[in-house]
Amino acid sequence: MNARTRRSAGDPCADRRKSSPGLAGAMCLVMALIPHKAMPQQFWEMTQLVDARAGTSLSDIARQLGTGGYELSDGSPVAFSDWYSSSWTDLRLTWVTQVSQNFGVYWGFGTGERGPKYEIEPSLKLGLIVLQPVSRNGMLSLSATTVIGGAFNEGTCTADYGAIGGTQTVNCRLAASVLPPEETLAYLVHEKPADRFELILRYRLSF
Numbered sequence: 001m002n003a004r005t006r007r008s009a010g011d012p013c014a015d016r017r018k019s020s021p022g023l024a025g026a027m028c029l030v031m032a033l034i035p036h037k038a039m040p041q042q043f044w045e046m047t048q049l050v051d052a053r054a055g056t057s058l059s060d061i062a063r064q065l066g067t068g069g070y071e072l073s074d075g076s077p078v079a080f081s082d083w084y085s086s087s088w089t090d091l092r093l094t095w096v097t098q099v100s101q102n103f104g105v106y107w108g109f110g111t112g113e114r115g116p117k118y119e120i121e122p123s124l125k126l127g128l129i130v131l132q133p134v135s136r137n138g139m140l141s142l143s144a145t146t147v148i149g150g151a152f153n154e155g156t157c158t159a160d161y162g163a164i165g166g167t168q169t170v171n172c173r174l175a176a177s178v179l180p181p182e183e184t185l186a187y188l189v190h191e192k193p194a195d196r197f198e199l200i201l202r203y204r205l206s207f
Helices: 002-010 014-019 023-033 057-065 181-187
Strands: 047-054 069-071 076-078 089-100 103-110 114-116 118-120 121-134 138-149 150-154 157-160 167-170 196-203
Touching: 057 114, 057 118, 057 150, 089 121, 103 138, 167 181
Parallel strands: none
Antiparallel strands: 047 089, 069 076, 089 103, 103 121, 114 118, 118 150, 121 138, 138 196, 157 167
């Protein structure tokens, strides 16, 4: 019993990894890579913001889907912009924390974005960077990052096709097309982040 208690106290993330193996577990992994002596007093001294952006390629997809529209059978106009717009754009922030002279940890998050007929999921970014001097003025760096979550998912509509078709689930943008309602669902947009996996090798020469 005592030995089990000591292991739990030494690894405060053990229970969290079991109960929440996704984003919370990944953040615990980042914390485990950072020396305890740097937390919390020196943590932010060893950390710097390296990327901040509002909107991604997935936000651009929403804007593209928001162009156009059609008229309902009663003549009422439908504008796609009402469905594919949001008062908040996905905000992505990335930091790097120096662990040693030649090694660092990337970490960050995205807030996500939501409109009436689409959603960009919140995301977590994790990665590593290794530096290797190759000459007096040359530095080689290798970085590997991954984005967890952050997918774009388009929603559906429920349309009334009258006595013949009845009420059916349909792709909102194609509800007025000649396609059968069930076939329009194949054209729903589901996309992963463009930077879901990145491996970058850089060489820097200083003069």
